[in-house]
Amino acid sequence: MKILSVFGTRPEAIKMAPLVKALGGSAEIESVVCVTGQHQQMLQQVLDLFDIVPQYNLELMTRNQTLNGLSSRLLASFDDVLETVRPDRILVHGDTTSAMVSALAAFHRRIPVGHVEAGLRTGDLSQPWPEEMNRRTIDVCADLLFAPTESSRHNLQAENLGGRIVVTGNTVIDALLQTTGRILADQPFRERLDAHFPFLRDDRKLLLVTGHRRENFGTGFANICEALAQLARRDDIQIVYPVHLNPNVQGPVQDKLSGLPNVHLIEPLDYALFVRLMQRAHVILTDSGGVQEEAPSLGKPVLVMRNVTERPEAVHAGTVRLVGTEVASIVQSVNHLYDNDDAWRAFSQRLNPYGDGEASQRIVAALTGAPMSEFLHDQQAAA
Ligand code: UD1
Ligand code: UDP
Numbered sequence: 001m002k003i004l005s006v007f008g009t010r011p012e013a014i015k016m017a018p019l020v021k022a023l024g025g026s027a028e029i030e031s032v033v034c035v036t037g038q039h040q041q042m043l044q045q046v047l048d049l050f051d052i053v054p055q056y057n058l059e060l061m062t063r064n065q066t067l068n069g070l071s072s073r074l075l076a077s078f079d080d081v082l083e084t085v086r087p088d089r090i091l092v093h094g095d096t097t098s099a100m101v102s103a104l105a106a107f108h109r110r111i112p113v114g115h116v117e118a119g120l121r122t123g124d125l126s127q128p129w130p131e132e133m134n135r136r137t138i139d140v141c142a143d144l145l146f147a148p149t150e151s152s153r154h155n156l157q158a159e160n161l162g163g164r165i166v167v168t169g170n171t172v173i174d175a176l177l178q179t180t181g182r183i184l185a186d187q188p189f190r191e192r193l194d195a196h197f198p199f200l201r202d203d204r205k206l207l208l209v210t211g212h213r214r215e216n217f218g219t220g221f222a223n224i225c226e227a228l229a230q231l232a233r234r235d236d237i238q239i240v241y242p243v244h245l246n247p248n249v250q251g252p253v254q255d256k257l258s259g260l261p262n263v264h265l266i267e268p269l270d271y272a273l274f275v276r277l278m279q280r281a282h283v284i285l286t287d288s289g290g291v292q293e294e295a296p297s298l299g300k301p302v303l304v305m306r307n308v309t310e311r312p313e314a315v316h317a318g319t320v321r322l323v324g325t326e327v328a329s330i331v332q333s334v335n336h337l338y339d340n341d342d343a344w345r346a347f348s349q350r351l352n353p354y355g356d357g358e359a360s361q362r363i364v365a366a367l368t369g370a371p372m373s374e375f376l377h378d379q380q381a382a383a
Contacts, residue, residue, distance in 0.1 A: 001028060001029050001030065001088050001089070001367065001368070002029075002030045002032065002085070002086070002087045002088045002089075003023055003029050003030070003031055003032070003087060003088065003089055003090075003091060003367065004032045004033075004034060004081070004082075004085050004087035004089070004090045004091070005019065005020055005023065005031065005032070005033050005034070005090070005091045005092075006033075006034045006035070006036065006078065006081075006090055006091070006092055006098065006099075006102045007035060007036070007092070007093055007096075007098060007099070008035055008036030008037060008038030008039060008043065008058075008060070008074075008096060008097075008098030008099075009038050009039045009042070009043065009096050009098060010039055010042040010043060010045070010046055010268070011094065011096075011172075011288075011289065011290045012093045012094055012096055012098065012099065013035070013043050013046035013047060013050075013052075014046050014172065014175050014271055014290065015093050015094065015116070015117065015170070015171045015172045015175065015290070016091075016093050016116065016171070017046060017049075017050035017052060017175055018050075018171050018174035018175050018178065018359075018360040019091070019116065019171050019174075019359075019360040019363055019364075020033055020050075020052055021050070021360070022360035022361055022363070022364045023364060023367075025364075026364050026367075026368060028368045029364070029367065029368065032055050032056075032085055032087065033052060033053075033054040033055055033056070034054060034055065034056035034057075034058065034078070034081050034085075035047070035054045035056070035057050035058070036058045036060050036074055036077075036078070036098040036102070037057055037058050037059040037060045037061050038060060038061055038065075038070060038074075038096065038097060038098045039061060039245075040059075040061045041245060041268070042244075042245060042268050045268070045269075045270040045271070046270070046271055048270070049270050049271050049272060050175075050271075056081050056085075058074070058077045058078065058081070060073050060074055060077065063247065064246075064247050064248070067097055067130060070097050070101075071097055071100075071101050074097070074098065074101045074102070074105075075101050075104065075105055078101065078102050078105045079105050079108075079109075082105060082106060082109055082111060087111060088111075088112070089111065089112040089113070089114055089144075089367075090102060090103070090106045090111060090112075090113055090114070091113075091114045091115075091116055091363075092113065092114075092115060092116065092138060093115075093116040093117055093171075094116070094117045094120075094131075094135065094289075095117075095120070095128075095131035095132070095134040095135035095138070096131070096134065097130070097134065099115075099134060099138055100133075100134035100135075100137050100138055103115070103137070103138045103141045103142065104137070104141065106141070107141040112142075112143045112144070113138070113141050113142040113143065113144075114142060114143075114144035114145075114146065114363075114367070115138045115139055115141075115142035115144065115145050115146060115163070116146045116171060116363065117146065117148055117152075117170060117171070118135075118138070118139050118142065118145035118146055118147050118152065118156060118163075118165070119139065119145060119147040119148075119151075119152030119153060119154075119155045119156040119165070120135055120148075120152055120155070120289075120310035120311065121135070121136075121152075121155045121310055122308040122309065122310045123308075124308055126215065127215055127306065127307060127308050128213055128214070128215060128289075128306075128310075129214055129215045130214070132310075135310075136159075139156060139159070139161055139163070140161060142161075142163045143162065143163045143164065144163055144164055144166070144366065144367075145161065145163040145164065145165045145166070146166055146168045146359075146362075146363050146366070147165050147166065147167050147168070148167070148168060148169055148170035148354060148355065148359070149167065149169075149170070149313055149353065149354065150167060151312060151313060152167075153165050153167050166362065166363075166366045167375050168359040168362040168363055168366070168375060169354065169355030169356050169357075169358060169359035169362065169375040170293055170354040170355040170359055171355070171359040171360050171363070172290055172293050172294060172354065172355065173293070173294075173297060173352065173354055173355025173356065173357055173359065174355065174357050174358070174359050174360050175271070176275065176294050176297055176298075177297075177357040178357075179271060179272055179275045180275060180279070180298070182272070183272070183275065183276060183279070189272075190276070193272060193273055193276040194276065196269075196273055196276075197240075197277070197280075199264055200238065200240075200280070201238060203236075204236055204237055204238040204262070205236055205237060205238070205282035205283075205338060206238055206239075206240060206277070206280055206281045206282050207231065207237055207238070207239045207240070207281070207282065207283050207284075207285060207334060208240055208241075208277050208278060208281040208283075208284045208285070208286075209228065209239060209240070209241040209284075209285045209286065210241070210242060210244070210284075210286045210287070210288050210291060211224055211241075211244070211249065211253075211286065211287045211288075211305060212244035212246055212249050212287065212288070213287045213306065214248075216287055216305065216306075216325055217248045217249075219325075220305075220325040221248075221249065221252045221253070222252060222256070223325050223326060223327045223330070224305055224325060224330065225252055225253060225256035225257055226256070226327045227327045227330035227331050227334075228241070228257060228263065229256065229257065229260060229263075230327070230331050231330075231331055231334055231335070232260050232261065232262040232263050233262075234262075234335075234338065236338065237262055237338065238262055238264070239262055239263045239264065240264045240266065240277060241253065241257070241263065241264065241265050241266070242266050242267060242268050242269045242274065242277075243265050243266070243267070243268070244268060245268060253265065275294070275298075278291070278294065278295060278298050278300055279298055279300075281300055282337075282338070282344075283300070283301050283302075283303065283334060283337050283338070283344075284300050284301065284302045284303070285302075285303045285305065285323075285330070285334060286302060286303075286304060286305065287304065287305045287306050289310070289311065292304060292309065292311045292314060292320055293311060293314075293354040293355075295314075295319070295320070296314045296317065296319045296320065296349075296350070296351040296352065296353060296354070297350065297351070297352050297354070297355075298350070299319075299348050299349060299350035299351075300319075300348065301319060301320075301321075301337055301344060301347035301348055302314070302319065302320045302321070303320075303321055303323045303330070303333050303334065303337075304320060304321065304322050304323065305323060305324065305325050305330060306322060306324070306325070307322065307324050307325075308322070309322060311354070313353035313354065314351065314353055314354075317349070317351050317353055318346065318347065318349070319347055319348070319349055319351055321333065321347075355375070356375060356376060358373060358375070359375070361373075362375065
């Protein structure tokens with residue numbers, strides 16, 4: 001069975017890396033990898049860390065690319081790869097333009113599509129934009145729907161889609177546990193990671209920040225920067241923000257925050273370095289999807305700068321809270337966790353609602369017809 005995995009951005013690469021390894025380890029599967037290059041530097045970081053050498057790299061990224069420009073170039077280029085490889089199936093992940101357009105290209109050629117991380121929904125096409133449309137479109141095209149959780153299974157069932165649904169857990173937890181396992185077991189590796197952050201002080205609590213959502217461009221990012229500038233005045237805080245390379249993020253963040261005391265604006269980190277920073281964080285403030293899934297496994301409180309989330313499990317469990325993008329709400333929510341140890345402790349439970357490290361193996365088992373363990377989705381039991 002020839003399986004073509006295709007992905008193009010940092011989070012897809014992180015979440016597909018363990019699956020690519022698992023596919024490569026199956027005697028029944030010939031695994032081929034195509035990266036679209038929707039991201040360039042942030043994709044290469046992940047390929048290097050997980051030692052993945054793609055057979056095809058479409059190198060599509062252009063500076064400040066438009067969705068239509070990227071989509072049209074991808075549809076044409078990926079069709080050539082399909083013509084050459086002639087896979088039995090393609091696998092795409094999540095909700096990016098790379099994933100949606102690749103699924104469409106395969107659908108046009110009547111090649112079956114497997115969707116990893118199927119069934120996430122906010123129910124609002126404008127949040128996240130354009131991802132909510134992308135993920136729905138892929139789920140319509142796909143004949144195999146790898147739902148990470150029971151809640152994503154229910155979303156898919158409610159839409160009466162044609163694909164077979166398999167609940168697997170999220171592959172991001174495979175990647176996370178492989179990385180934390182190495183950090184724990186390999187002291188020189190851990191020391192090399194820590195040596196990247198000589199500026200971190202033991203007497204200040206780390207607020208780790210990421211942000212990149214398109215619906216937050218403009219007012220949202222202006223508010224986020226203002227909130228960070230206010231929080232930086234605390235004498236017990238140090239803010240570290242690895243700034244996404246999108247020019248719409250770099251512009252306002254560098255303009256408003258560079259040079260501020262207690263604020264460290266740094267380059268996007270490779271995955272192991274970022275996991276190490278999450279481990280050292282007191283609170284994480286983000287609009288990222290992947291970080292919402294990883295942080296509960298690390299027992300770290302997450303404040304999400306969005307109004308809705310497609311990842312409700314940790315919100316229900318009380319370790320993730322939506323704080324929107326208003327200045328006052330962000331500032332008050334961070335201050336509350338910094339000033340109130342009981343609130344911080346209640347928020348810092350270690351939970352694994354999103355996975356148990358076996359998701360990639362379950363996906364391979366579903367593809368080959370091998371028996372598979374059930375994903376233990378009870379949050380407390382899986383923790
Ligand atoms: C994309 C995905 C989003 C995902 C995010 C993860 C879409 C529509 N959006 O958003 O779902 O959450 O990736 O980070 O698919 N850039 C670089 N170097 C890089 C990466 C990006 O310079 O390594 C700059 C380029 O100028 C590029 C721009 O960022 O044109 C935007 O990249 P793009 O992939 O279009 O959008 P993201 O906002 O990164
Ligand atoms: N991440 C990383 N380096 C960073 C910031 C984030 O490796 O500097 C990882 C993070 O651990 C998570 C993923 O990138 O696995 C999230 O990517 P992003 O926020 O860009 O996309 P999203 O998850 O929102 O689609």
